[in-house]
Amino acid sequence: MSNVGIVIVSHSPLVAEGTADMVRQMVGDEVPLAWCGGNGHGGLGTSVEAIMAAIDKAWSEAGVAILVDLGGAETNSEMAVEMIGEPRAQKIIVCNAPIVEGAVMAATEASGGASLREVVATAHELSPS
Amino acid sequence: MAALDLARLINAAADTIAVHAEELTALDQAIGDGDHGLNMKRGFEAVRAEAGAFSAKPLPEALKAIGTKLVMTVGGASGPLFGTLFLALGKEISAEPDRASLTAAFGKAIEAVAARGKSQVGQKTMLDVLQPVHDALAGGKTAAETAEIADAAAEATVPMKALRGRASFLGERSIGHMDAGARSTALLVRSVGEAIEADA
Numbered sequence: 001m002s003n004v005g006i007v008i009v010s011h012s013p014l015v016a017e018g019t020a021d022m023v024r025q026m027v028g029d030e031v032p033l034a035w036c037g038g039n040g041h042g043g044l045g046t047s048v049e050a051i052m053a054a055i056d057k058a059w060s061e062a063g064v065a066i067l068v069d070l071g072g073a074e075t076n077s078e079m080a081v082e083m084i085g086e087p088r089a090q091k092i093i094v095c096n097a098p099i100v101e102g103a104v105m106a107a108t109e110a111s112g113g114a115s116l117r118e119v120v121a122t123a124h125e126l127s128p129s
Numbered sequence: 130m131a132a133l134d135l136a137r138l139i140n141a142a143a144d145t146i147a148v149h150a151e152e153l154t155a156l157d158q159a160i161g162d163g164d165h166g167l168n169m170k171r172g173f174e175a176v177r178a179e180a181g182a183f184s185a186k187p188l189p190e191a192l193k194a195i196g197t198k199l200v201m202t203v204g205g206a207s208g209p210l211f212g213t214l215f216l217a218l219g220k221e222i223s224a225e226p227d228r229a230s231l232t233a234a235f236g237k238a239i240e241a242v243a244a245r246g247k248s249q250v251g252q253k254t255m256l257d258v259l260q261p262v263h264d265a266l267a268g269g270k271t272a273a274e275t276a277e278i279a280d281a282a283a284e285a286t287v288p289m290k291a292l293r294g295r296a297s298f299l300g301e302r303s304i305g306h307m308d309a310g311a312r313s314t315a316l317l318v319r320s321v322g323e324a325i326e327a328d329a
Binding site for chain 1: 162164167168171197200201204205206208209210212213245246293294295
């Protein structure tokens with residue numbers, strides 16, 4: 001699939017899965033989508049390993065936009081992108097946007113064939129700068 | 130500097146984190162999400178479990194492997210932050226560093242942590258301990274003196290207002306509590322310093 005992929009990273013697997021459900025309702029299967037949540041040990045948190053696996057699952061040659069909730073999700077996502085390394089890393093962007101609204105808006109934009117830059121810009125419009 | 134017994138340093142670091150895990154969690158419960166002690170303990174026990182394999186590698190490779198292990202096992206934001214410290218140290222350090230090259234590599238590693246956390250000194254984070262420790266290394270302080278400086282630096286985060294991480298959500302209410310990451314950094318500095326001194 002050539003549409004930009006969306007990855008949802010929350011501290012809570014319930015939030016991540018619920019957000020993914022809302023994205024699916026909007027865009028069906030037109031956008032590669034993956035989510036992860038929890039620290040991998042049954043608690044709240046985020047796992048670099050799980051984020052890397054989610055990026056693999058939602059991978060698209062057009063790129064991947066990651067939507068995160070709180071700071072640790074952002075830090076761990078940036079670490080995951082760095083560990084994936086080039087050349088793929090330059091096609092992965094961690095968005096500065098509210099996770100639910102950002103994921104739904106970004107996926108909707110992606111489903112129309114928009115570029116990674118356009119998808120990320122749509123998510124960023126939701127954040128007061 | 131004598132050749133380092135890395136397995137000994139790893140055990141010393143893992144011991145101090147294990148002994149203080151509840152204290153670290155209590156600090157984090159006051160102004161964070163309350164998982165710091167458990168997360169750090171999980172990470173350092175994972176490193177301890179492979180201490181033999183790590184210490185068989187050349188120092189730069191060993192430090193990078195430890196950093197990667199922490200990134201993958203700690204789970205909270207501390208994973209990438211402490212992981213980056215070791216990853217960057219491994220990238221910058223030579224196989225048999227003297228004090229000057231260790232200090233220089235440590236300075237670069239601190240810059241990498243600051244970039245990872247989008248933070249700087251004075252924001253109530255681990256950087257508030259790392260930077261004075263770097264300055265102590267540069268100034269020729271002993272391990273014991275450096276440990277005292279690290280403890281005092283962690284203590285000095287108490288009156289600070291948090292500007293990064295979950296504690297920053299509390300704003301003024303973060304004042305009056307020690308930063309958990311600063312405390313764990315000071316604990317690591319003391320334990321590793323003592324283990325190096327015991328080797329020398």
